[in-house]
Amino acid sequence: MxxxxxxxxxxxxxxxxxxxxxxxxxxxxxxxxxxxxxxxxxxxxxxxxxxxxxxxxxxxxxxxxxxxxxxxxxxxxxxxxxxxxxxxxxxSNHPIDCLTCEKSGQCKLQDYAYEYGVREGTYVGEMRNKPIDDSNHFYTYDPDKCILCGLCVRVCDELQNTNAIGFEDRGFGTIVATPFDQGLGNSACVSCGNCVSVCPVGALMPKYDTKFRLWETKKVRTTCSYCGVGCQMDLLVKGDKVVGVEPAFDTFNNGLLCVKGKFGYKFINHGDRLKTPLIKKDGEFVEASWDEAYKLIISKIEDTKAKYGADALAGLSSARCTNEENYMFQKFMRAAIGTNNVDHCARL
Amino acid sequence: MTNTIEEILHTDAIFIIGSNTTENHPVIGATMKQALRNNGTKLVVADPRRIELADYADVYLQIKPGTNIALLNGIMNVIIEKGLQDREFIEKNTENYEELEEIVKDYTPEKVAEICDVKAEDIIKAATIYGEADKAGIFYAMGITQHTTGTDGVMSISNLALLTGNLGKESAGVNPLRGQNNVQGSSDMAALPSDYPGYQKVFKEEVAEKFEKAWEVNLSRKVGLTVAEMLDAAEKGDIRTMYIMGENPMVSDPDINHVKKALESLDFLVVQDIFFSETCELADVILPAASFAEKDGTFTNTERRVQRVRKAIEPVGKSKPDWQIIMEVMNLLGYDKKYSHPSEIMDEIASLTPQYGGIDYVRLEDKDGLQWPCPTKDHPGTKYLHGTAIARGKGLFVPAKYKESAELPDREYPYIFTTGRILYHYHTRTMTGRVEGLNKQVPEAYVEIDEVTANKLDIKDGDKVRLTSRRGSIEVGAKITDIISEGVLFMPFHFAEAAANYLTNPALDPIAKIPEFKVAAVKLEKID
Incomplete structure (x- = not known):
């Protein structure tokens, strides 16, 4: 001590x-x-x-x-x-465009400028003026907003160990870039977005498809629904829509996600989602109420069971569903139908 | 996993076999790289494809698909030959060592090198790294299990860990990496034909009686059918009605032509999903389910960690959470039990499943969740298994001989066809296929062809080729690569438009009933 x-x-x-x-x-x-x-x-x-x-x-x-x-x-x-x-x-070398900047409200530079009462830069002169790198499908890099803190470069190096990005040039001309400045989309980048998650300013930004301010959203801690690693993450929710994902920093995944966890959430509110029960009539699916769908299902289950016995029914549960749902599904097959014909895709 | 993801950071050696970890479990892949960098951890990789981690490996073994068991036996042969086995551990904690010794004796590095198509000296090097490490972890995935010898493959991994005393301690272990978010949990919850929750067997009288009492109903003692058996039975007319929740066998299962025939033979098919999948086409009724963001619940990850899933938004449209739909169907069938929230279901699970006995939603509010076994409310959960004693008392060596895959290349079908996943897509693409960036990244199916084969057949990168197996034929773009051996073709199975599973072999492992996705014989033609 x-x-x-x-x-x-x-x-x-x-x-x-x-x-x-x-x-x-x-x-x-x-x-x-x-x-x-x-x-x-x-x-x-x-x-x-x-x-x-x-x-x-x-x-x-x-x-x-x-x-x-x-x-x-x-x-x-x-x-x-x-x-x-x-x-x-x-x-003095940062655009003061907080009114339209996507990062406003979650920008550390903005927060500190407010806290320390710094309204603008007083060193008048040349400002960085470089093109935005838009070549990655999931996020953009705006060198003009970059404060060269190096968090992105070091996370890519020390934690993700992909080493896709580094500093290019010297002095005032320094930016974060990929080797030979080929653009993020043509580099070793695996789009994990772990750099984006640590950028303190608006330099590295996800390609959101919904505009939102952080204060309009709520964060909901949950478990990623892709692979079996089970990374913890926060869903950013605005109204009835999931608009973004942030990794959890206080759990075993330690602030890391992969491309699917970080950017693969857009299926949730996708227009193709099934929104109502469908019943096939004369080869075509027509919309139905839950009651109609249930009635048909119950009559067919009872019919099959009466004619051929419970073992003529089978069910596939899902490794994509929760524990509670899997428990319910096997209980449904066993207790309500009376067969052990229940399995799931563990082997696939 | 017997052990915990975080423990990887402190392991002395990692042996990866049949897992493309950085693509399929990216955050575990990154953790492994951190260990290599900061802890001086050594790495051995065995895989038919030179995956990313192969470039980080101290030894990379580019084995022929289907030869895992020969390799594992060869590694054990070297370990015994060099005296690197943990004699004290074997003596105190294991049974049947003599049989193992007897069987692996024949698998000399030279003989195994020939079977696996690798160098004998690399087998010796790999065995030495694994055998000399104080704490060594084996990490595997479907590259081990999706074979007709899948069970033998897993047993051989277990043999290797037992031989070197790498069980029951930190940063070691036998670590299967689960492909799907809750494949561990759905197995724990007994979405399996032979088990009640917690792997309690349906045919054991005392188990059945316990569940009969809890559920207040009579229960069948007869083991049910696995997926593959259900499809066969459907085709024969023995299964008449099926209910499929959240699965898409029309893309994910082997031999899709057979799957289609089987599902079309049914009198009635219910499919419950979040999107209109390829399987939905064959349904009579489709029920709209809520996604993971629209419901409460838990998933159990690959390290047995039970973690909360929390409702962020209301179910989309008229969709409902799967648990609620299933409950309502049960109620309508006359089984009256009602639950108002998934936490009540978890309480029932805990009351019947010893491993989950101490788990409830109040305790799961802790950010780290709980790792099973967690038998009582005051139990902190279990970081690594077999710590105090091996679960069955003594670790049993179950040695296996190498057997060839069910279907080998011949004159008509001269190439080895193997399948897997890639970073940017997930299973049958019902979700990732609807994420614009992921689709732009990898818009369509492809088959990886080695440079020599491509040259012989005059196939250029991007050319359309036809692949044909004994079961089906598909057309797909060629991707010429130097990461696979001559004569081996790899294809991601995600894409319904050119589904690899029209070609795969439905031959099953006799015990686990897992299909041999990793080895089929195909022919390859350029389409002009």
């Missing part, structure tokens, strides 16, 4: 933690744009600067380990001014 003082209060904390981690643990909110607990510290965005007494300059709290006797100030004037300078620099 290590003893240190933060904002005038003494704490005893675990050794090997960073100042940022300790502050998070004790509830002091330190702004970050490039930090992600799952990744190696990067110390690029400079938003997490804190004053450590005795140090020559302000220190990045994400990459500074706690030491015995350390005296830390996280929100004094010097620190707040430095963070404002960082935001000023970022906003």
């Amino acid at each position: 290590v003893k240190l003082t933060i904002n005038g209060i003494d704490y005893e904390v675990e050794r090997d933690k960073t100042v940022l981690q300790v502050c998070n643990d004790i509830g002091i909110d330190i702004p970050t744009l490039c930090h992600d607990e799952r990744l190696e510290p990067y110390a690029a965005c400079r938003m997490c600067l804190v004053e450590i007494e005795g140090a020559k300059n302000l220190q990045t709290s994400c990459s500074t380990k706690v030491r015995e006797g350390m005296v830390v100030h996280t929100h004094n004037d010097k620190v707040m001014d430095a963070r404002r300078d960082v935001l000023d620099l970022l906003l």
Whole structure:
């Protein structure tokens, strides 16, 4: 354990933690744009600067380990001014188009500009002006909105391990790109969208087909319905429509999804969904009420059972349905019909 | 999985056989890559296709389809030869080791190399990596099971884990990766012809009596029919009425011509689904079901973790959750039990299923769900199986000899045809086929052909080819690739328009009744 003082209060904390981690643990909110607990510290965005007494300059709290006797100030004037300078620099090279930006309401740059009272960038001059990469089918990259925090590059490298993207060029011209700038759609990218899920600004954006503001939506935690990994995720719901998916960060999938989990939700509200029972009459399907459909089903089941016995009926349950539904289905076949002819696609 | 996904991060060696993990279980694939990168984990991959993870492997074995058991026996042969087996574990925890030793003795690396079409030295290298690792996990999927020798394949994997003491400890184990979101759960819940929930056998008197008492009804002791047997029985007229919930056998099952004939022979077919599937065409009544986003419930994932599914929106149109439809049909048939919410069904499940005994919706509010076995309300769930003792008392070696696949290439059908899934689509595409981006990414079916075969037949990338097996024929675009061996053709089975399953062999494993999707003999012609 290590003893240190933060904002005038003494704490005893675990050794090997960073100042940022300790502050998070004790509830002091330190702004970050490039930090992600799952990744190696990067110390690029400079938003997490804190004053450590005795140090020559302000220190990045994400990459500074706690030491015995350390005296830390996280929100004094010097620190707040430095963070404002960082935001000023970022906003000086960032389009101020929050009114129409899809990310508005879930943008960390917007949130911090509000929190620190930075209205616009004061460094007038050239701004980045590069084309949007639209070549991926699921998301876009707008270099003009990119703050080069590197979260996307590092998630692709350290967690997804696909290494599809990296930084290209140097200095002011730097952008995130694929090798030889061939475009995301022509790269090693597997469209997992794990970069999109961590982008703090509007640079990497899903291709949504519904416009929404985050505050219009509710998040519903659920289990992905594709493969057997069972990733946890939040459905973003606006009205009666699922409009997006975010990975869960506090479960075993640790903020990761794949292309189907992240972007494969659009079937839910697809126009082709079956919306009413259908009965085949003279070779054509016609719409029917639940009552009509049930009546027909019951009469046929009873008829078959009476003529040929319960074992002339069979049912296929589904690995796509819930446990409760599978339980109900086998109970239906066994208890209500009287046969063990029930199986599902486990072998397929 | 005997073990847990998170444990992969700390394993010393990963052996993947018959699983294209980064495409079919992408987040587990990413976790494996993290282990290789951060933990120094070694990797052995055995697969007929040079899948992505093969490029990360310390040893990659490009085996001929259908030769898993020979390879596994060869690996065990080397482990025993080199003395890498865990003698203490074998002594204390297993039975029948002598028979295993006797059988694998014949599978020398040289002999196996010939059967599998790989190098003997690579078999030795793979065996050494797996055998020397302190904690080694085997990961497999349908590449092991979808053979007429599927059960033997799984047993051989179990033999290998027992031989090296890789059971009952963290970051090791026998880890089947489940293809569908709730294939673990639907098996646990006994959508199986021989079992009640929790794998309690229908023919055991005390089990049947327990369920008769709980459900207040008389129950049959006769084991029912599996999918394949049902279809045969339907064709013969022994099955007259079928009820299909959320499945699409007209794309997913082997030998589609046979499936079609069987379903057309029925007097009456009910299909309950979220979309109008290919199987719906043959139905007499179609019932609209709610999707996973429109209902409450639970799925059990591949690591036995029971997790909540939560209702986000109201059911679309007049659709209803499957549980509610089934309950209403049951009620109309005179079985009166009613449930107002899936949590009440889970309470009934818990009361009858020992592994789920401690599970309820209040406990499942925890973000991590619960891993079965979870027998009581105060049980925390089980991270890895066989930890305190092997479930049956002692781990039983069930050695198997290598047998050839049911259908081998010959002069008329000279190519080996094998099927699988790809990253961008899911099963029969009823869902992914309606997601624009996924369809743009992979719009249609294709068959992978190796460069040499393509050259011989003058087939260029994108050319249309005709594939014919003893059961059917399809036309499909060619994709020329260097990731498969000469004479092997791979096709994703997702696409109804050119369904791979017109060609596949419905021959079954005698015990698991799983069809041999992974090996069929076909001929290949260019269409001019």
